[in-house]
Amino acid sequence: MKDREFILVAHTSLPPKERLLHYIDQIYQNSIVTNNGPLVKDFEQKLKEVLGVRFALFVNSGHTALMMAIHGLKSKGKILTTPFSFISTLQSILWNDCQPIFADIETLTLSIDPNRVEDVLMKGDRYEAIVATHLLGNICDVEALEYLSTKYSVPIIYDAAHSFGIQYKEASIFNYGDVSALSFQAYKVLNTVEGGALLTHHSQLYEDLFNMRYFGLDVQMTPYNVGLNGKNSEIHAAFGLCNLESWERDRSRRKEIYYQYVDFFTKYNWCFPKYREGIESNYSYFPLICKDEQERNQLEVFLLKNQIQSKRYFEPSLNTVFELGFDYQPMPISESISGRVLCIPLHANLSHEDIQYILSVFDSFQNR
Template sequence: MVKKSMFSNPLHVGRPNVGDRDRFLERINGALDRLWLANNGPLVREFEARVAEMAGTEHCVPVANATTGIQIAAKAAGLQPGDEVIVPSFTSPATPHALQWVGLVPVFCDVEATTANADPEHVEQLIGPKTRAIVGVHVFGRPCEIDQLSKLAEWHGIPVLFDAAQAVGCTYKGKPVGGFGSAEIFSFHATKYVNSFEGGAIVTNDERIASQARVMRNLGLDDNRETVACGINGRMTEAAAAMGLTSLEAMEAFMEINRENHESYRDGLAGLPGVKVYEQADEERANHQYVVIEVDAATAGIHRDAVQAALTEHNVLARPYFHPGCHMIDPYRGRPDVHTPLPLPRTEALCERVLSLPTGTAVGPAEIAAVCEIIRDACAGA
């Protein structure tokens, strides 16, 4: 049996990756020497170019965070308060919150059981006279059904945006995530495998959206510092860009560590009844940023929550991403007539099974083996 408190220090999901500290400090010192710390400095512009190159897009608009990015992208795409936007319920609350905060109405769709991404058939059922956009989410970095959602949007003459917060560096049908739909939004939050402390980016091939987004993130000011629109302070700082550039330089190494960790978890849990490791799409480049297991209580003989409790006893802070579904939290559950016109059985079932495990540079084979042992002991003792 595994001993109590196997880890003296907590093992977190989303522990930050740091990269080359000396290179980061060199960039910070350069910013200090220039006395240029904000307002679209040279590091932000360099980060912008690097992200656009990675995403294969004509435009990148760095922003303070992905939440702000979603809001700006939605407004740049022409959405107005009161417009309905179809979005999967199985996502971070940040996605619908960003929409609701600017007056949009999230209408939650169900997901596909195998991919955890938006079910295009359900999306089609939900499109009504007030629908003005679709927001797809690349859950756990696995791209959603981009082609199907894009076709639906085209048929109905509405934009489709993609919350690509978890899909930096991934591909869809061999093409980099970033250039699909009207725009995609990346997150470079500290918990992401590529981070800028806090930050995000809107990537797009639509010059109009990019131009409007640049103005909106800059208090509505154009390049001549004249107010031409209503905007907010959504700018990225030089310090954030310094970290982002340093992190991008280590992206391939981080991705390889994540891939190896994913394989170690898969091997360590192989053959355990009712427990499976969530897989990425075949023949696609995946960042493996999240290691997610699904616990089928009927087969495993133990509920996901009990597995999480067993891990917590040993200082392994696994997280039930995402639980509950967004349609079951405030402020949305109080208005099911507005936000959720149909049941979402696959979302609700999935929310009871998933558990995200620690990965990234903070863990290695020994830690993963111990985590797998805790999970196996929990299942055996159920």
């Protein structure tokens, strides 16, 4: 029997070569490869239309977008954040010399719990911002967080690295928050190989971020604010423009797989996070929450032996990354979930046979 190919947890959507060449031809005609060129502008315009936002700024990574968002709100001091996210969320806070204060997560959605956010805010300390993550194709309780943002005058930054294309109550999820930071890294729903974007409805914030992206210089090349080199290239924009043509088709395929998984794992009483009511997800991840850490580790090894990749999104719980030099704040839910979570393959390249095979491996795991 032919060896089965290794099944990856995620997959990079490469655009059809002829579509990419169409844009590469334009680059050669324009002789412009970077510095806010025509394809970057075109990509930003399309992002605004597709995502229903006033301002979009294409940058060179999701992490850069987060660092810029925090800096753009002139944050210096305490930032309230989630312990359950990728380390980029925490690093972007520390990079800005801010102090992370954590609020634990909801068990059902794994996103920051607004009740715990309010417990912290009520104590009266000043907070510069809330940095919350829309995680693994799900979303935060945006209405509750909006209410708290107004009540306590704290801006909200969404780490939206996983959230391209998500709708809530039939409108863009990016209607919520002061600024959202997206990632277009190779395995994301929309990829530009590497890249990210900042989305906002505030014109002053957009102008500040626009200048910050280009060494802090304004359009007259006069120093305007503290900046970095956050720009991205015409080649990366070309990938984005091509992939914008196919992301919805990929989402439909992922949605089919997602619901096959839901049927199977519900039938066999596996635990997995539930989508918040009113969301149309991008179906980008399928996290399972095992009984305990031992079961998670056994499952991971069992899948690997059967040629299936899985990923611990996310471990460790960020409040336990002591190497980065802050005091321990216990977050029992996040710490427990981090030790038990495992994401299984979910992408548009999975065939019907792949899914049948993955589910058969789960059958064997249960009957081992």
